[in-house]
Amino acid sequence: MSYINNLKCKECGQEYPISPLHVCETCFGPLEVTYDYARIRTHISRSTIEKRAHNLWRYRELLPVEGEPEVGPHSGFTPLVHCGRLGKELGLKHLYIKDDTVNHPTLSYKDRVVSVAITKAREFGFKTVSCASTGNLATAVAAHAARAGLNCYIFMPEGVESGKIVGSSIYGAQVITIRGNYDDVNRLCSEIADKYGWAFVNINLRPYYTEGAKTFGFEIVEQLGWRVPDHVVVPTAGGTILPKVAKAFKEMKEVGLVKSGDFKIYSAQAAGSAPVIHALQKGTDLITPVKPDTIAKSIAIGNPADGYYVLRAVRESGGWGETATDPEIIDAIRLLARSEGIFAEPAGGTTLAVTLKLLKQGHIKHDETVVVSITGNGYKTLEAVAGSIEQPAIIEARLKDFDALFERLGGRREVAGAA
Amino acid sequence: MAVRVRVPTPLRRFTAGVDEVPAEGPSVKAVIEDLERRHPGIRERLLDEKGDLRRFVNIYLNGDDIRFLDSLSSKVKDGDDISIVPAIAGGR
Helix, strand or coil: CCCEEEEEECCCCCEECCCCCCECCCCCCEEEEEECHHHHHHHCCHHHHHHCCCCHHHHHHHCCCCCCCCCCCCCCCCCEEECHHHHHHHCCCEEEEEEHHHCCCCCECHHHHHHHHHHHHHHHCCCEEEEECCCHHHHHHHHHHHHHCCEEEEEEECCCCHHHHHHHHCCCCEEEEECCCHHHHHHHHHHHHHHHCCEECCCCCHHHHHHCCHHHHHHHHHHCCCCCCCEEEEECCCCCHHHHHHHHHHHHHHCCCCCCCCCEEEEEEEHHHCHHHHHHHHCCCCCCCCCCCCCCHHHCCCCCCCHHHHHHHHHHHCCCEEEECHHHHHHHHHHHHHHHCCCECHHHHHHHHHHHHHHHHCCCCCCCEEEEEECEEHHHHHHHHHCCCCCCCCCCCCHHHHHHHHHHCCCCCCCCCCC | CEEEEECCHHHHHHCCCCCEEEEECCEHHHHHHHHHHHCCCCHHHHECCCCCECCCEEEEECCEEHHHCCHHHCECCCCCEEEEEECCCCCC
16 A cells, blocks of 8 residues: 655646656755654554564655565664763763664665666566665665666775675676766766666666655664654765655654654765865855765765755755864764764764764764764775774784783783682 | 767757757857758757856767857857757666
């Protein structure tokens, strides 16, 4: 059973039937799925959701699909980790990491949006799915397409981490790298989508794809015990996830799953690719594109499609945004790994580094609930941090060599189990 | 200056379904004015009331976003390629 009405232009309000269409023919504005919230309200409850499988489809009434979803049966419902040790270090009692480093099957938040997009591609009858990507989206599309039995073409800018190329090809996808940056790839793909009639998850299926990002927000609320957090910090690249997390919180109030919907949402960008934060801090709506230059490749988008909606969501909520330099990003990745055992990609380092700044600036108080969004896994971007990690010590396989090393390292012998 | 302009799907009803059309003019702005003469109605899809590029329209001149060049005043040469692309795409 479906609760979706139609597609509606976010700018001029023109309506369109549910179809693989993403741009308003009148004003070029983005199209968004609309729902029958009144009907959803009568059919959804905390207990129905709690009885369902632990995947992103537990919130299916608020997702734009028709039948029983078959894609992404293990995607979503990632841990919300209470960070005791890191929280203590920062003086925060209620610090949480929403940990999409362990999303199934490709270890990033993209498994959510792609599950929804490919479910929709199948509903529309597409045989080929594709995407423009710097990596995480590519691996997600390739993996989900493989399981769904669809042809897959992946377009990436040259110079992305090798793991992301291997991590897409392995699923049988045809990978094409483009001489240029992500924005060049995106432009080419818009033209290919037009000409070849393929399902580009982040172009012609974009209205459905982006809705999948809401599940990140739904899960936070459910995992906090059906409560909206005081603060949530979200990385911004193209601008998909932040407005959708805000939308998720509002929808849960709208359909009666939570009482209060008050929250502040914050945008995090790498200093080398921060067109949204520049506009936010200048107080303007006008986003001037930049040429990205940062180790945080997964969020290096200089010309963010939904940047305007990030600004709107942040300002509406009373939130803010900050940037993090490459060294700050690496420090934050190491801090999270060593304090909580979570290895984030540079986008996650950016988000945590920005959270530290927000804390210093007084946006976040010490007894409030803060959720830091970690959207991708550090094992995919080893190159980014490899240079700043200590080299291992090398010794012969002799106990006395180790004894000497241990002493040099300043270690003290402990006996397990001794009082 | 004679250039070729790539037209995205939402604008092809102005060009009788054709995806690439010729146009002329010394600047991007002038090319848009010429497109309007050949395909009436297309101008107001690209520019707002003040004559600025609409928020959700990207125009590329030989592959470069005109906002990195001289925006609508960017000079064009014979044989240049202009591409009109809706901004709404992407998310890595």
